[in-house]
Structure formats: structure tokens, C-alpha cells
Amino acid sequence: MNKIITCIDGSAISEDVCHAGVWAAKKLDKTLLLLHAIEKTNCPSNQDLSGAIGLGARSALLNEMASLDEQRGKMALAYGKELLEHAHEIAISKNCANIEKTQRHSGIVEAICDLESDARFIVIGRAGEGHPEDFEALGSHIEQVIRRVHTPVLIVNRGFTEPKSFMLAYDGRETADKAVRRIIEGGLLHNMTCHLVTVKNNESDLQQKFKRTEAMLQEHGFEVKASYLEGNIFDSLSAYKEEQNVDMVVMGAFSHSKLATVFLGSNTLKMLGYTQLPLVVLR
Structure with a gap:
């Protein structure tokens, strides 16, 4: 139980999540683990479509789809690395001593569960990427995380400052x-x-x-x-x-x-x- 798992994405409150994770890591003198999960898309796979299109178009379309999937994967990986690097720079500027970064090719809930055995705290944004800042309902992953983990969870909103x-x-x-x-x-x-x-x-x-x-x-x-x-x-x-x-x-x-x-x-x-x-x- 040595790490503060801090979930980084491209949402408007991602920097606030980072600030909260740094605060928790410094307060508890634990390692800040910056986590970015690359979610699977809902697009059908090539195999799913192989029997749904005509023989004449099948080969060219499947090849094009495979190329697009590969490009999307590379872009998601590069995008996530940039997000993690930016969060890392914020943590360094806040004099956070021990910082780690990791990317997972899975949903955020699965990624957190995989890492929980070494977690002291989990820090996550109230609304994830793709939701507006005034999003009133919970981010789609919040309740799932709380239901499945046994580690305390800090849910962060816009404008985080060190609480007194x-x-x-x-x-x-x-x-x-x-x-x-x-x-x-x-x-x-x-x-x-x-x-x-x-x-x-x-x-x-x-x-x-x-x-x-x-x-x-x-x-x-x-x-x-x-x-x-x-x-x-x-x-x-x-x-x-x-x-x-x-x-x-x-x-x-x-x-x-x-x-x-x-x-x-x-x-x-x-x-x-x-x-x-x-x-x-x-x-």
C-alpha cells in the first residue's frame, strides 16, 4: 500500500486530479502513480464485418479499417504519453519526490483494480473525458470504482486546492x-x-x-x-x-x-x- 493511484485523462479537471494526487502523495509520503487507461473503442472489429460486406469490397475495406485501427491505436498511445508527461511536470513543479507513470490498454476500472494491491489511495475526477465541466451526474466510472475497490477514493472536481x-x-x-x-x-x-x-x-x-x-x-x-x-x-x-x-x-x-x-x-x-x-x- 505504497502508491497514490492518480487517474489522468484529457478531461477539463485532469490537472485538478493531478494536484490532488500530489497533495495526497506528499501528505502521506507515498509514491505518486500517474495512471492513463486507453479505453477500447466500440467500433466493430474486422472479423465482425468480414461476413457483412460483398466479396468485391471486402479485402480493400478490411485493409483500410486495419490501417485506421492501427493509426488510432498509435495516436491514443502518443496522446496518453503526452498527458502523463504533462502531469509529471506538474508533480515535479510541486516538489513531489517519488513519481511513476503507467499506461494500461483497458478500461479505467479494470486498470485500477489491477493496481489496487499496492494502492494507499485512489484519486479520480468526478467527470471524465468527454463530459462538460458542469456535468451533474457522476462520471460513468465513479460508482463502478467505488463498488469494486477496497481502497479509499478521493473524487476531485474543478478548482482543487489543498483542504484545511x-x-x-x-x-x-x-x-x-x-x-x-x-x-x-x-x-x-x-x-x-x-x-x-x-x-x-x-x-x-x-x-x-x-x-x-x-x-x-x-x-x-x-x-x-x-x-x-x-x-x-x-x-x-x-x-x-x-x-x-x-x-x-x-x-x-x-x-x-x-x-x-x-x-x-x-x-x-x-x-x-x-x-x-x-x-x-x-x-
Whole structure:
């Protein structure tokens, strides 16, 4: 678990992702691994079309398609190398000590899963290449990544700056307690103000758990601003982060179904989809 996997593409927020990866790598004193995945195209292969065109045209067209495929592959490879080199230059300018670059011929989700065994953190843009900057829904890969990996994920939006505070949404459940332990043990969020926020729910002894969690964070050196709220969970959390000008949101992903498919809680998904702040999802 020695690397900060930082996903670089040609999107408008790719530089912000790079800045976030550098911040995490320096804060944790880990290697920054710049990752570019060359996605497979949805174009049909030559073999797919070999029986669909007339005999007279088949040979010339297939040869032309093979040539075009080869050109596209070379261009994608060169383009990715340029993106990685630019990100590398940014990291050097930010005095990042240990930097690695890698390209993978696969989807970004598969590439991340392949590299996860040596990952301490995963940094990815909220909207990928091809989406506008005001893209409200999640980038198509975000939920897949969160569902499949067991490593914390930092989701970055436009205009990333080094955060000084974070809001932790605490609901008293086991996943929330696990998230607190990860925060204490992880190091990334140390020396930042923690806005510990809970919204009244049906969890038994929630207030007592909330107080214990506040004390635990304080014992481990966190400056804690604790708030116990009532009302709609998503609306209350959204209003709080705006009022308090927090820099980052931290949430847990949950839970597991009997079919072994991970589903994110509805409020987590809403926060992922609508917050413009950097967001850490802890597993």
C-alpha cells in the first residue's frame, strides 16, 4: 500500500486530479502513480464485418479499417504519453519526490483494480473525458470504482486546492465507526479541522455514539466541531457544508447485499452526485 493511484485523462479537471494526487502523495509520503487507461473503442472489429460486406469490397475495406485501427491505436498511445508527461511536470513543479507513470490498454476500472494491491489511495475526477465541466451526474466510472475497490477514493472536481477542513457525516452505524478508524489511522486528514456532523435518525444510542466519536477524534489530535442536526439527511448535510465553508466531504460507502453486489446508500449517492467539493469515500 505504497502508491497514490492518480487517474489522468484529457478531461477539463485532469490537472485538478493531478494536484490532488500530489497533495495526497506528499501528505502521506507515498509514491505518486500517474495512471492513463486507453479505453477500447466500440467500433466493430474486422472479423465482425468480414461476413457483412460483398466479396468485391471486402479485402480493400478490411485493409483500410486495419490501417485506421492501427493509426488510432498509435495516436491514443502518443496522446496518453503526452498527458502523463504533462502531469509529471506538474508533480515535479510541486516538489513531489517519488513519481511513476503507467499506461494500461483497458478500461479505467479494470486498470485500477489491477493496481489496487499496492494502492494507499485512489484519486479520480468526478467527470471524465468527454463530459462538460458542469456535468451533474457522476462520471460513468465513479460508482463502478467505488463498488469494486477496497481502497479509499478521493473524487476531485474543478478548482482543487489543498483542504484545511473536512465534514464527516456520521450516522452511528458500523460503517461510520469504521470510517472514523480509517481517518484516525490513515494520516491524510490529520492536522485538518473535522466538522463532525450527524443528523438524527433511528439508530439506537446515536447521541452517545456521537459524543464518543467526538472524544475519540479529539484524543487523536483532531480539532473537532461537532453538530447534531435534525431534518432531511441530504438537505441538512448540504446546508451545513455551505454554511461552514468546509473544504472536503468524507463519507462511508455501504452496504453489501446477499447477492454480493455493493450498493451505495442513497444519501451517499446524492452527495457524490451533487457536491462540488472534493469527496473522500472510505471503505
